[in-house]
Amino acid sequence: MFVSNNLAVNEKGHLTFGGLDTVDLAVQYGTPLYLIDEDMVRDHCRQYKQSIEEYYDGKGLVCYASKALSCKEIYRIMKSEGCGVDTVSIGEIYTSLSAGFPARDMVFHGNNKTEEALSFALEHGVGRIVVDNLTELKKLNRLAGEAGKKPTILLRVKPGVDAHTHSFIRTGQIDSKFGFAIETGEALEAAVEAAKMEHINLVGAHCHIGSQIFDIDPFKLAAEVMLGYMKDVHEKTGVVLTELNLGGGFGIKYTEEDAPVPYADYMKQISDVVKQKAAEYGLPVPFILIEPGRSIVGPAGITVYTVGTRKEIPNIRNYVSVDGGMCDNPRYALYQSKYDAVLANKADQPKDDVVTIAGECCESGDLLGENVPLQHAESGDILAVLATGAYNYSMSSNYNRNMKPAIVAVSQGESRVIVKRETLDDLIRNDI
Structure with a gap:
């Protein structure tokens, strides 16, 4: 069902990663969020x-x-x-x-x-x-x-x-x-x-x-x-x-x-x-x-986001926008790299929609994927993009003065921050 064997669905219908509920992790640490197993x-x-x-x-x-x-x-x-x-x-x-x-x-x-x-x-x-x-x-x-x-x-x-x-x-x-x-x-x-x-x-x-x-x-x-x-x-x-x-x-x-x-x-x-x-x-x-x-x-990482808006353009496409984008994963913009995605809070539901996942950067090319099968997404849903452990954090940027996400490691049923989320003060630290 999933691209990696450390992913599953629990009794709540939520996506788990390394045995931990990704919805709970999103609440605890905030989004966007890199997770590494x-x-x-x-x-x-x-x-x-x-x-x-x-x-x-x-x-x-x-x-x-x-x-x-x-x-x-x-x-x-x-x-x-x-x-x-x-x-x-x-x-x-x-x-x-x-x-x-x-x-x-x-x-x-x-x-x-x-x-x-x-x-x-x-x-x-x-x-x-x-x-x-x-x-x-x-x-x-x-x-x-x-x-x-x-x-x-x-x-x-x-x-x-x-x-x-x-x-x-x-x-x-x-x-x-x-x-x-x-x-x-x-x-x-x-x-x-x-x-x-x-x-x-x-x-x-x-x-x-x-x-x-x-x-x-x-x-x-x-x-x-x-x-x-x-x-x-x-x-x-x-x-x-x-x-x-x-x-x-x-x-x-x-x-x-x-x-x-x-x-x-x-x-x-x-x-x-x-x-x-x-x-x-x-x-x-x-x-x-x-x-x-x-x-x-690569397979040991996922990124979780919060869905902000859904925009339906009849006979064209449906956009689902998240609170991240090319600033935390530029690989689709660079290489048209394909990813699998799932709504973490609806992981037990069928993927009966096809969407374009859009980021929040002020660029029309700020996309995480097009024609992506997904459960029906609404504002507040938690979206997980899979297999993002490689070349996501390392290629991330502060474009549009966005702050880089935290990285949280999971191991043996526990989680811990290994890279702190950037703050507004971090953004201007080197400005004179």
Whole structure:
């Protein structure tokens, strides 16, 4: 009935999340409200870690892609679960450090890292820096020399694999702002340059072919291409790359149309390719890093709103407006991302209406979905949008001077605030 197994309907006919009544949570904490199921987040981490144990003999690291949802409590959870984290900004590094996350288990990404960010990463001992381009490689070598450091790096490589996903979120093909292309020879050139540098410790390669991918074949092809690249690097430079970061991009179930593959299936089939090609090329099986983000937190989150108005335009559409919108979930405006929705206080009733869910921002494109099946909505109803744990809070904004919602974690039948709701004073805190 629902896109995630932590959702159900109780005896009141209300939607429950992690065993708690979402209507009660909306009353207690206010709306709009992000909810995150901590137990499910931990379970997903453990599934990925188990797959590393099973298919790579434990020689790997699960690095949560924290751009999906970055806050101090998430980093605490990752630390306690023995996961690494993938960071993409000085802000994410700082947040993780402030939560006590060990820098050695961080990976630092980005296509245009500033000197400030690189110096910060060097100062705090970030474990791996994924270098995106030759300009950055030279900059990092200089900064490392000035700081008396020798950072461990991986080169971000574009394997040229089309992941058959939305064009905005495909990152493995040659026409991408990320990484070195194999086809042009620049990826091999980067390895040659890095191998010569005195203040750089080149240990591996990284690729990421896209996001929300349901097909295993592109991942298998990317792994094959990357092992071929590692062979070429060895032949050209004599350097044996001992680490391979295969990125993330594993799809999740947003609606009934989505059919994600079990994580273990991804991991087993990709490991088969890695081991086969390593043996074929006479290379050691590399230490494997993966960077799941959406698949760890996406299904573990929902957002609840209060319905304000209903507007019926005969023979056109019916609008249901809520007390949030693109400022707390911009993904429909950006990608036309589909979500499942349910009226939390009428969850036991049939979805006998089709509506456009509108936000309260002063933008005609401020929508959370069109042609959405829903129970008949009226003012005061509580609307839940499902599978919003990833890229909702992290992409939220104060557009129209709206305040960002709180995040409430649920675990073992209890709830607690992990990110406070913004106040009016927060909105003007930096104004002069």
